[in-house]
Each structure stands twice: as structure tokens, then as C-alpha cells.
Amino acid sequence: MNPADNIEHTIEQLHITTRPETDKHILDDAFVALEKSAQEQAPHVARSSRPNTLRIRIAELAAVAAVILVIFTLFFGTPAAEAVTFGEVIQALGKVRNVCVSSFRIDRPEPTQVRWSSLTMNIKLFKGRKEGKTEYALWDFPNRRTMFVSSGLVTTKDISADDYARKEKILTFTPGLIPITDINDLPEGSQWNKVEDPNVSAVVPGTEVYDLTYPQKSTKGTGIRFIKWRYFVDPFTYLPKRLEYYDKIKTDFMSQEKYRFGKYSVVTYPSENEIRAIIHNEFGPAALQPRDPGYIGTQPN
Amino acid sequence: MLEDKRLIWELKQGNKDALRQIYMEYKDTLLTIAASLLHDTYAAEDVLHDVFVSFAASAGKLELRVSLKSYLISSVVNRVRDRFRKKKHHTVELDKAGQISSGSKNPEQLAVFAEQSHLSADALLKIPLEQREAIILHLNGGMTFKEIAEVQHVPMNTVQGRYRYGLDKLRTILNGEMKK
Structure with missing residues (x-):
């Protein structure tokens, strides 16, 4: 094959690895440089143990609109000074570029669906099972196509203009991780409370657990359904690692009636390379490649 | 991006594991870029060395306004440009070191x-x-x-x-x- 025919693919495939002796040499020198840098910075660090984190948080909080602050005050007053707020979770999720959500039903050990979203690659990948077979679907926005693989057979379809707009809108947020796309959309009476039970937080070690509860009109009539999203949050990054979904009908938050636990999700934050490897493994090396040599793609902004 | 911030924060505390993690994550991408721009794997390894030693040395003062990956790639590009400006660059064929990999x-x-x-x-x-x-x-x-x-x-x-x-x-x- 003439390399000019697929020059982008050939260049993209080029991968050079470092030699072990190079790694050792570079890391040894870098560690020495890091030690020197740490010694020079030591007095500054001693004065403030979390300077950078503090600056990040101040900058992030400053950017939140006044109306959101009012909502925080009304609905998300946190019992402990160090507690993570729901706003911080939303903000943290807003900065995530790559995410994988595995959805489970409590009566099944295997996930019902696994979804990967990548804003850096502008793709969405789904894994599910149908009639005992594992299937994958890929929404490849830069190439405006969808790919589907089942039993090793790959089929490809163009995304129409209408479908593109609809699918792209879905890509811009992480469905299944927050019940709303705008904090202002939370119903009146919503609550965000820390769960202090150590048995609950032991489900995902190292996390803090919070319950987001809110009322929702029943779809069948005038009844009220109470929804609870239980967040297992990394206290450092504010990102959820696990979510549990509960509901109860025709009662109030404080009633003795128990919430029903139906589904849960396990959330991970893979690198772009990890997602790319899955796609290449399932769809073959041609996946994600530009569809024609002159096509330069649509990149996320 | 948040993982970047966490790693940088740990790096500022002098955490070698954070530096090792960053190096292992980006080394091959940076080496491939440097080698492709310079057409010389040995010179590319020098660039990678300079970038990481300089990165570690300035860890205490580091303020990222872009992603860590973009920052490191920019550093590689700047070093490559310096080499071309100083004309201290001699090309050696890419496959001499036998490091090109191509998947399965x-x-x-x-x-x-x-x-x-x-x-x-x-x-x-x-x-x-x-x-x-x-x-x-x-x-x-x-x-x-x-x-x-x-x-x-x-x-x-x-x-x-x-x-x-x-x-x-x-x-x-x-x-x-x-x-x-």
C-alpha cells in the first residue's frame, strides 16, 4: 500500500518507547532536582499546608453565581465544616474529561450497561449484553459515525445532522451521575445530608457518603415519589466513586417507611489511552481513524 | 484535570511517586513527539530528560493554566525549537534504536x-x-x-x-x- 494513501493513520500509529536505562537515568536526575526544589520551598510549605488546594477551591467557589450560593444556603447547609457540598460534586464532575459508569441492578452481579464518555476524544462508548452476547456501540462524533460490534461483526452507520445534535448534547454531561443538569432545577425541599454510619461508608473505603433526597411528582397521578441518590464521594477530588438509587412513594422524608434500593453505579475515571485501548480491542485498529484523508475532524472546544 | 491538580499538589510536597506517575504516564507520548519532530531518538531522549529534570526543579513554583499533558508537550516543543535554533541537532534515523513499536x-x-x-x-x-x-x-x-x-x-x-x-x-x- 502507498503510505501516502493513509498518511494520518501511519503517523498516528508511530509509537516510540523509552529504554529502561533511559527511564532510570531521567528519573534519577529528576528526583535529585525535585529534592532540591522541595528544600527551597520548605519554609513556604511549612507556613501553609494546603496552599494550592485552597487557591483552587477559592477560585472555583468565586465562580459560582450568587443565585447558586443562595440555593446552597437554603438547601445544602452542611452539618460539618469539612463536609463536601453537592455544588462541589457538580463542579468536580463538570471538569471530568473521561468517565466510565457501570450500572448494576442489585439482583444481578454483572453490570446491565457500561458507558464510557470522553470529552477529549469526543466519543461515547456503550457495552451491554443481548441474548447472552456482549455488544459494543461507539458514537464517534469527529467522524460523524456510529459503530456497532456483536460477535466480532462490526457495522458502521453515518450520524445524521439531527441525530448528531441530539447525541452531542448528551455527550456534554455525564448522565446517571447527577439527577439534573442545572442546580437551579432541583425541586424545592431537596436535601443534601452526610451519612455518618461507618458501615455505609465501608462499602467504598476512603469515601464520604452523602444522600441527596428530593420529591418528584408521580408519573401516574397526584402522588409524590421521594427519590434518594446516595453518593460515595472521594473527599479529596469531590468525585463520586459509587452511586446508589433509592425511592419511596406517598410519604415524607422523615417517615419510617424505608427507601427501596434498586440500582447502583460504579464510577471510574479512566485515561484517554485506556478508553482508546478498549475501542481498538473491540472494533479493530480502524476505529477512530479519520474517514478520509482530507477530513480534519471536529474537536471538542 | 482534577487528577492533574492532585498530582501537582503532591509533587509540590516533594512526592517522588507523583513524579514517577507523571513520567510513566506521559514519557512515551513525549518521546514519540520529540523523535518525530527531530527525526532522532537519541536527541529526543535528551529532550525528554531536560523537560522532566526542569519540570521537577520548578515543581515548587508550578502553576498550571492548561492540562498537565499540554504543559509537558509544550515544554517538549519549546526544547525542540531551541535545538533547531541553536543548530546543534543532527538527525539519526528513527529506527536505529529499535524502539519503534506498532501494536500487535x-x-x-x-x-x-x-x-x-x-x-x-x-x-x-x-x-x-x-x-x-x-x-x-x-x-x-x-x-x-x-x-x-x-x-x-x-x-x-x-x-x-x-x-x-x-x-x-x-x-x-x-x-x-x-x-x-
Whole structure:
């Protein structure tokens, strides 16, 4: 094959690895440089143990609109000074570029669906099972196509203009991780409370657990359904690692009636390379490649 | 991005594991970019060394306004430009060090890949550096045109133009090579 025919693919495939002796040499020198840098910075660090984190948080909080602050005050007053707020979770999720959500039903050990979203690659990948077979679907926005693989057979379809707009809108947020796309959309009476039970937080070690509860009109009539999203949050990054979904009908938050636990999700934050490897493994090396040599793609902004 | 911030924060505390983690995550991408721009793996390893030692030395003062990956790629690009400016760069063929990998290919595919890579790498050296940067950073670095525009300090349209013209030139060069 003439390399000019697929020059982008050939260049993209080029991968050079470092030699072990190079790694050792570079890391040894870098560690020495890091030690020197740490010694020079030591007095500054001693004065403030979390300077950078503090600056990040101040900058992030400053950017939140006044109306959101009012909502925080009304609905998300946190019992402990160090507690993570729901706003911080939303903000943290807003900065995530790559995410994988595995959805489970409590009566099944295997996930019902696994979804990967990548804003850096502008793709969405789904894994599910149908009639005992594992299937994958890929929404490849830069190439405006969808790919589907089942039993090793790959089929490809163009995304129409209408479908593109609809699918792209879905890509811009992480469905299944927050019940709303705008904090202002939370119903009146919503609550965000820390769960202090150590048995609950032991489900995902190292996390803090919070319950987001809110009322929702029943779809069948005038009844009220109470929804609870239980967040297992990394206290450092504010990102959820696990979510549990509960509901109860025709009662109030404080009633003795128990919430029903139906589904849960396990959330991970893979690198772009990890997602790319899955796609290449399932769809073959041609996946994600530009569809024609002159096509330069649509990149996320 | 948040993982970047966490790693940088740990790095500022002098955490060697954070530095090792960053190095292991980005080393091959950075080496591939440097080698593709310089057409020389030995010089590319020097660039990688300089970038990481300098990165570690300035860890205490580091303030990231872009992603860690973009920051490190920009550092590589700047060092490569310095080398071309100082003309201390002599090209050594990319496959001399035997470090080019190509995923899971059978021997026949590998031979074809090696030949194509060799021709492409030779051709890359014949196009202007700014066009080569746009192509390499987009295809090997996985950077968006917007991110490349920030590295090159030009509008995004200019980067897209450089990418397109660069590819056109590469095709012309490679078609010429094949006719010989």
C-alpha cells in the first residue's frame, strides 16, 4: 500500500518507547532536582499546608453565581465544616474529561450497561449484553459515525445532522451521575445530608457518603415519589466513586417507611489511552481513524 | 484535570511517586513527539530528560493554566525549537534504536509498517517545522487544534491550515518517493 494513501493513520500509529536505562537515568536526575526544589520551598510549605488546594477551591467557589450560593444556603447547609457540598460534586464532575459508569441492578452481579464518555476524544462508548452476547456501540462524533460490534461483526452507520445534535448534547454531561443538569432545577425541599454510619461508608473505603433526597411528582397521578441518590464521594477530588438509587412513594422524608434500593453505579475515571485501548480491542485498529484523508475532524472546544 | 491538580499538589510536597506517575504516564507520548519532530531518538531522549529534570526543579513554583499533558508537550516543543535554533541537532534515523513499536502486528504487517513509518518520518522532515508540529501534536499528541493554537501562539484556523497543507505536502512527497 502507498503510505501516502493513509498518511494520518501511519503517523498516528508511530509509537516510540523509552529504554529502561533511559527511564532510570531521567528519573534519577529528576528526583535529585525535585529534592532540591522541595528544600527551597520548605519554609513556604511549612507556613501553609494546603496552599494550592485552597487557591483552587477559592477560585472555583468565586465562580459560582450568587443565585447558586443562595440555593446552597437554603438547601445544602452542611452539618460539618469539612463536609463536601453537592455544588462541589457538580463542579468536580463538570471538569471530568473521561468517565466510565457501570450500572448494576442489585439482583444481578454483572453490570446491565457500561458507558464510557470522553470529552477529549469526543466519543461515547456503550457495552451491554443481548441474548447472552456482549455488544459494543461507539458514537464517534469527529467522524460523524456510529459503530456497532456483536460477535466480532462490526457495522458502521453515518450520524445524521439531527441525530448528531441530539447525541452531542448528551455527550456534554455525564448522565446517571447527577439527577439534573442545572442546580437551579432541583425541586424545592431537596436535601443534601452526610451519612455518618461507618458501615455505609465501608462499602467504598476512603469515601464520604452523602444522600441527596428530593420529591418528584408521580408519573401516574397526584402522588409524590421521594427519590434518594446516595453518593460515595472521594473527599479529596469531590468525585463520586459509587452511586446508589433509592425511592419511596406517598410519604415524607422523615417517615419510617424505608427507601427501596434498586440500582447502583460504579464510577471510574479512566485515561484517554485506556478508553482508546478498549475501542481498538473491540472494533479493530480502524476505529477512530479519520474517514478520509482530507477530513480534519471536529474537536471538542 | 482534577487528577492533574492532585498530582501537582503532591509533587509540590516533594512526592517522588507523583513524579514517577507523571513520567510513566506521559514519557512515551513525549518521546514519540520529540523523535518525530527531530527525526532522532537519541536527541529526543535528551529532550525528554531536560523537560522532566526542569519540570521537577520548578515543581515548587508550578502553576498550571492548561492540562498537565499540554504543559509537558509544550515544554517538549519549546526544547525542540531551541535545538533547531541553536543548530546543534543532527538527525539519526528513527529506527536505529529499535524502539519503534506498532501494536500487535504479524511479521509481514510489521515489515510493511516499518517501511511506511520510515518513509513517513523521512517525509515529515521535509516539511516546515510549524506544519510538522501541527500534524505531530494532533496525531501523536492527541491535542485539539485549539490546544495546538495555544502552543503555537496562532489562531486555530492557522493551525488547521498548517495541518492540511502539511498533509498535502507529505502526500506529494510520498507519491514522488513511490514513483522513484
